Amino acid sequence: MPARKILVLGATGVIGKVLVEALLCGKEHFDSIGIFTSAESATNKQALIESFKSRGVSVVIGDLYNDDQVLEAYRDYDTVVSALGRYAIDKQVDLIALAERSSTIARFIPSEYGTDIAYDATSVTEMPHQKKLKVRKFLESGAISRLKYTYLVVGPFADLYVGNMAQEPEMGSFDPENKKATLLGEGTEQISLTTMADVGRLLVGVLRHPEVCDNKAIKVNSFTTTPNAILAEFERQTNSKWNVEYTSIDQLRQLEKKAYEDQNSLSSLYTLRRIWTEGRTLYEKRDNESIGLTKMDTLEMVIQQAVANPVSAFQSGKL
Template identity: 45%
Template sequence: MAQCKSVLVFGATGLVGTHIMRHLLAKKARFDRIAVFTSRNTVETKSEVVAQLKAEGVEVICGELTNADDVKHAYEGIDTVVSAVGRNMIERQIELIRLADEATSVSWFFPSEYGTDIEFSSKSAHEVPHQKKLKVRAAIRGCQNLDYSFLVTGPYGDGDPGLYFSSNTGAEEAGSFDATAREAVLLGDGNVPISFTTMNDVGKFLVLALLHPAASRNKVLKVNSFTTTDHEILAEFEAQTGGTSWRTRYTSIDKLKDLEAAAWTASNPLATLFTLRRIWAEGGTLYRQRDNHNIDAEHVVDTLADAVAAAILVQAQGEKEVKRKLT
């Protein structure tokens, strides 16, 4: 099985991409070449981040995703492509995949799959947020010369705005853990198991998949940090914030469906959030099995306690940043 020796990353300075790069660099001795493809605008607006990547020995290739010649140039000498583009760029990967299939050196592609299992059940094919990822899967499975790996992680167990362990300000009814106010909104009855992966572990899993090609090429890898319920998450938040009970309320599945339908009707940007939260609250995630052991990741993952501690810190830092901007 061919080893990954030269890797190109799209979206390397984004929310998940930064974690992927950190773990790639921790294992850089295992690779001959690590490169990132980024826009000239990113080079200017994230100059410190780009400078640090260069200092770590990363090759920074400037170009535009919409320019086929820029992408073809970036693929030269690369055997593996890792995409960490955001949801707004998911469908654009179809052209990146086509060009990779035509490239003489590229043989392996990781599309930006991190998240909900889009082929979990027969209902998955009809979920609105899954459609672009399903098109990407169809495109890559139709390639003649390109292997793939779909790294399916479930929802992120992090406290960054909008993520599951956040206060979810502005959309609290879709679920919320507010460590400052010590208030929570739980989904359904709060007892449905959901598989989570911290963004730190997304980077870890990605690199381990690169280093275990026999276990990951042309596979759907279902990995996760831990499986838990809303009640268990709340209990950990309470334990780490003084041990007192939080004010808690619930959003029923029916209420979540109503919010979801209204958001799609109104073309509300929160519609995708409501749909994904409803899918998770109904059990539409990957807790039934995981492939951690296939890539030697069984005992190196973050725990629920780790994730909650990090989320509390992120929420506190976010509150300080808001206050700083207001003063």
């Protein structure tokens, strides 16, 4: 069954708002686009929500922890796209159970949009994957018989990977204002990245091609590069030589261990950056073309954007 009526959860977050933009760009493929957002976001992110509304997005303000409100919101939609942030990942188990119980929701896209949590045998023990693994386990369990699902695996967001990690640059950082970078590994390790705009296009592709996406992980990327190549592109576009430092994989592992010992709130990010630098974003084959993604964003475009508008490598859409 095609996805025609789309409800987005977490629509005001870092990736959620990009997903809504992409749905709006492809709105001819959908009958309705709605968001379910918290009262807090409705107040604090009013301009964003008004801009969605003015372009035809239906807005439900409610509490994801209130089952009746969620079920009521589900009634008008056939597909739930979740872009909930990391503190609400495990809440999705309840939201999926409610979707299974609802009479209308046929498909649930859980909040993934990142590192492959089933890349190889090591993935199952990685700390940042645990809640997402729990969600996958529930979707694949006997408790769910009616709902279809797709996991969107995109690796690191290119826009953030090339950002400035000002507070802890040793976890990898590109600072165009001060022309300095800290490269991970030896700088030569390959990494596959996806821009947030391409993640939005991926979502539209997945919703339009359920026949190739149902009940599996779809793996895409915008491009594969290396820290050295990213630096070279920054140097080319800023017409200057940058100061460069390196964090070797061994140093990254030590920093990761210390981050957990210190209960550093960025400890998950250390793990993810170690996973990425170890090559666990690389594949022989991707799904880009099977869902109609033939033209992807490029490294050059991402660096142009980062030079014009420097970004932090860590962003949170939480209030």
